Amino acid sequence: MTAFLYIVTVLVWGTSWLAITFQSGPVDSLISIFYRFALASLLLLPFLYLTGRLQKARRADHLWFFLQGCCMFSFNFICFYHSSKYMASGLVSIVFSAAIFYNAINNKLFWGVTPSKSVYGAGVLGISGLTLLFWQELMQTEASHELLLGIGLAALGTFGFSLGNMITVRHKKHDINPLTSTAYGMSYGTAVLLLIIFVTQTPVTWDDRPLYGFSLVYLSVFASIIGFTAYLSLVNRIGANQAAYATVVFPVIALALSSVFEDYTWGVMNSLGLVLVLLGNAVAMNLVKFPKRATVPVKL
Template sequence: MQRLPASLLFTICVLVWSTTWYAITFQLGGSTPEFGVALRFMLAGACVLAWRAARGETLRFGRRAHLWFALQGVFLYGVSYICVYHAERYLPSGVVAVGYSASPLAGGIGAAWFFGTPLTRRFILGGVLGLAGVALIFWPEFGKTHVGGQTALGVVFTAGSVFLSTIGSLLASRNGERGLTMWPSLGFGMLYGGAAVLLIALVSGQSLVWPSAASWWVALLYLALAGSVLSFACYLTLLERLGAGPAGTIGVMTPILALAVSTLFEGYRPDALAGVGVLLAVAGNVLILRKSAPVRAAARAAE
């Protein structure tokens, strides 16, 4: 990764992460969303740890470190993704992706609350614009659903995923400040997050049916290997080279392309109101990222 130009690393992150939202839709049939989340992150976590072990990185940590790895993973790669998968049962994948435009604001508020990080006027203005943009994008969806409140459920799940992933991002920030390096935190966190989701599925009495559709398994491999391992490797390399601000622009571009993917493959048809919402969401995140957000939203633009 170190030899690849920054432009290529950026392109890989945007292209892969913007398409993972649509790839998730292939895992919404044939089995429960929880089973897809569990297998995705257990596979991704195992690959990350095997890769780092092959590079000679130590993977021995005490019980306390593993407790923090688990807390990070349960929120950032576990319960938050349960909400993402369920949200996409009711909303186009690109709309859910745009919902994550609220993540920088949520992360900044959380950092101010827990770590005392000051919030600048630019950050607050950017957050307000971003939220207004997300609201405009979601609003037309309410007019398309008349039975069962499906859109409302999708919005609730999207909001829940942003909230839960923000807690995970704060825990990841805490782990980094305490000397727990990124790759072991990522690998163990994904393993623990996936295992927690599997446990939730078993306790709730869900049947763990092995899907028969080839598309389900292709999506699983894409989400685990490309969406979780490859993209994080590119993103973290960019983070080291350029810093959080420039690398964070990935989070601006990803929802836009995710909406384009939904338009092409899911029949999503944004109206003028949604178009204005996209512009506001982008402008808000640009304002936030001009001075790096206090907490890096570890790509939860993934999925």
């Protein structure tokens, strides 16, 4: 079951970054995010209620659902959508793969779970890999400021996503299943987005392109309902640190799609960078271990 959840998460989220770029157009990104989670919550919450799968929750639980909605289903996606305006969707997904490091740190801060020493070595590999991946873009002086802004927004969104992971760990401790937390979290996230739209007076418009409608349905049903439920189920089953490894695998799919649809080109530098990022995350997950230094007994 764990392997199945991994595959679903990787395939769905690996293709969702390209669908996000299809949302670019006359509709403000804030409105597109609202459409996405409004449709997802309108489909998921009534379905769970009518089928008797929606758990009863306490008032305190709803507070945490609200916080999870802010972290995972509203503010973080505002960052992701805006970052996609400044760099290729595949590169956004690479920054998102840093969730494994955020989770390791936040697990220590919030739950006292100490990350393994290999995480620090993995961090060096990951940062080196990201530098190589962005090397060509960073060397383009005219686009460097926008690229840095895009990286910063993606990193901020990833941090919010990690905080949502920590709330999921809390839900597990209170026997709240991922379907219930996802349904309520998306509903509260949608309400937050609606409030932001009202405060910022963002015009509510629609894009008549079939591609926009198709990508909206895909993002709502597959990337939101199925993708988040599968991922949060992984968090429940194997923990936040292990589940975050899924965010490492799908950038390969996302970058492959970027090379086809967004003219993202591969060279020696960014190819090596991708290898280092994947290797760093694999080390962090203890799939690859650094060789231990041999100790020589000292004779007295």
